Amino acid sequence: MPTDPAPALRLSAQPLLCVSIHDVAPQTWDDCLRVFDAIHDVADIPLSFLVVPEWRGVPAHRDAAFEARLDALRQRGHELIVHGCTHVDEQPVGTPWQWLRRRVYTAGEGEFGALDARSAAERLQRGAQWFADNGWPLSGFVAPAWLMSAGAWKALDAVQAFSYTTTLRHMIVLESRRRIVAPCVVYSNRSRLRRRVSGVYGPLRAYTTDESAILRFALHPRDAQDAVLRRQWQGLLRSLLERRKPVTKRRALLAMNLLQ
Numbered sequence: 001m002p003t004d005p006a007p008a009l010r011l012s013a014q015p016l017l018c019v020s021i022h023d024v025a026p027q028t029w030d031d032c033l034r035v036f037d038a039i040h041d042v043a044d045i046p047l048s049f050l051v052v053p054e055w056r057g058v059p060a061h062r063d064a065a066f067e068a069r070l071d072a073l074r075q076r077g078h079e080l081i082v083h084g085c086t087h088v089d090e091q092p093v094g095t096p097w098q099w100l101r102r103r104v105y106t107a108g109e110g111e112f113g114a115l116d117a118r119s120a121a122e123r124l125q126r127g128a129q130w131f132a133d134n135g136w137p138l139s140g141f142v143a144p145a146w147l148m149s150a151g152a153w154k155a156l157d158a159v160q161a162f163s164y165t166t167t168l169r170h171m172i173v174l175e176s177r178r179r180i181v182a183p184c185v186v187y188s189n190r191s192r193l194r195r196r197v198s199g200v201y202g203p204l205r206a207y208t209t210d211e212s213a214i215l216r217f218a219l220h221p222r223d224a225q226d227a228v229l230r231r232q233w234q235g236l237l238r239s240l241l242e243r244r245k246p247v248t249k250r251r252a253l254l255a256m257n258l259l260q
Contacts, residue, residue: 016252017244018182019217019237020048022083022142024070025055026063031221038224042238045246049073050083050142053127057086061130074136079248081140082131082162084111085123089144091115113147120155128161139163139250139259163259164249171214171249173258180256182214187223187233214252215244 019039024032032049039047051070053060060066074080091114112120124141131138141162143152148167156162156174164173171182217237224230253259 014255015212015244016214016255017217017240017246018048018214018249018252019045019246020050020081020219020249022050022218022220023052023055023087023144024049024083024221025052025087026060026066027055027058028221029066029069031224034224035219035221038230038234039219039237042234043241043246045241046077046079046248046251047073048079048081048140048249050081052083052085052087052144053130054086056088059130061133067134071134071136077248079140079250080131080136080138081142081249082124082127082138083142084144085126087111087144089113089147110143110145110147112143112149112152113145114149115152115155116149117151117154117158120149120152121159124155124159124161128159141165164253166216166249171216171253173253176258178258180214180253180258181212182216182252183212184216184218185236186218187220187229213256215240216249 021032021035021039036047039045049070051060070080087109089110111123115123127141128138138161141156142165146166146168148156148165156165162174164171166172166182166184168184168186169181170179172179217240219233223233247255250259
């Protein structure tokens, strides 16, 4: 966590819903598009796209068509967010707990979970430079699997290209150290058991955190593949939109007067 973060806030305002699509890259685009279409079947709402600059080590800037698609999304009012760099955790695992957390729970995708400050800063800068080269506004950084080492937090401060980040439970404004309670509904589709558990846990998570001013709804590339899971989260999304206003993550923080 950041050094000496301010107490988490439960802000009183119109309830907001931030829907995001994670792991957006040329290699995952077709699956991401299916998720996008499934969301659009429910409602045409602003989304936050978490884009990976170098998915599995392949720079996205080599794919001009992909960059054009992202630019078109941005021009339509969607938000682009830097989501790690390669989305791969290549650092050694030292304890059984680390193995469970970084190899099983996150399937080796928690890229920033064990990086030192120098390595993390270099990856952050690559992502920021990619956005700058395309002329895209940049506010948010979200680490894959929401895992951030102490070095990664230091790097995020040092690079100073980002205004906010998120963890599984909070949105954090970096300059002021404000932590806003913003629970995240997320699904797991790696196995049939995980999908079925997600189908129960997703609605439970949403309704037990209904008092939060901001609720996040995170979807991943394969979340539209299983018809049962897709219909379940579409139904939950439809229900949430009846009482919450859909906004991008940056717009949510602007609405709370926490960003300029």
